[in-house]
Amino acid sequence: MNLEEYRTLFAVTTVGLMLTAAFPTLSLVVPFPRSAERFSELWVLGPNRMAEDYPFNVRLGEEYRVFVGVGNHMGSSSYYRVCVKFRNQSQPLPDASNSTPSPLPPLFEFRFLITDGGSREAPLTFEFLEVSHMEDSCLVRRISINDVVFSVDSPSRWDPENKGFYYQLFFELWLYDLTSRSFQFHDRFVGIWLNMTGQF
């Protein structure tokens, strides 16, 4: 190596060391892009806080318990709303392809404020208080969710294929949007199927 090449080597090394020394300050000034994907989680767990033993064959007057949870990976604290809705087989679910929520009114709701990387779970206890049962149809009149009584008047026809009167308790996730200053459907929902064929 001649002297010119040594000079270049020295200059490059010096610039590298200078950048290393200046990095702590640069990292506070220059906003480095975050590569992590931003998303939220929504889940339902059974009575033992595990993904098992979900209530399915339900009866009048018995209390059932599930846990609904939300996880935040949005890069900052987020404000969520979880709407609890009840439907029979013919009533609409949220439309995932169009990001539209179910038009059914919410019965119960949760509001969670969660820090980035954090999660929150809440228990949900429900009980069928008034159900009319006919030969090929069933009518759920009143349901209690976390000790609040709701009139639902939801009829269901006998499903010959699956042999039961099926209902669904489902949860929609909404996220507060600071730009529009309102909750927006966050395109996530989960639910549990309930078979109202147990003895009344």
Add this chain to the structure above:
Amino acid sequence: MGALKPVTILLALLVFASTLFVFNTSALSENVAASAIEKAEGLMVSAYQAVLEAERAGANVSVLVARLNVAGEGLAQAHISYRLGDFDGAARSADLCSQIGEEVRVEAYGLRGLALEEAGQRFRWTMIGSILGVAIVVGASFLGWRIFKLRYYRRVLGMRPEVVSGES
């Protein structure tokens, strides 16, 4: 019989008036509940924004978030009660939410101020460290280059052509 007629009319009027009164009271409490919920929604969002700003400034907001969750529970309860027609319950829950929301908002702005001050100090010290680091690197590099150059010249000048005997 003649005396009974005015009494009957009076009673009917009283019943009508009381119905109106009950209806008005109900409408009034519905309006009170609706405005309490609206106020609580606004305060909850303001508190959330304040918490976000404090978080961006580098403050630890976990305690504030936990308290806002209590306020959120109250607000959810207020909405449920309102939908079920329990306007007094809705107004009570909304007022509780408003109270917590306002407290959290004030505390969040305080925390944000502290965090910004700490961040400013941290930035100053980091900058001083970086400037010192860069100065040391530049100085050491300059000095190193001078020494290296001197040695290099000495080595090059020390090289002399040698005549080896026995070669043509």
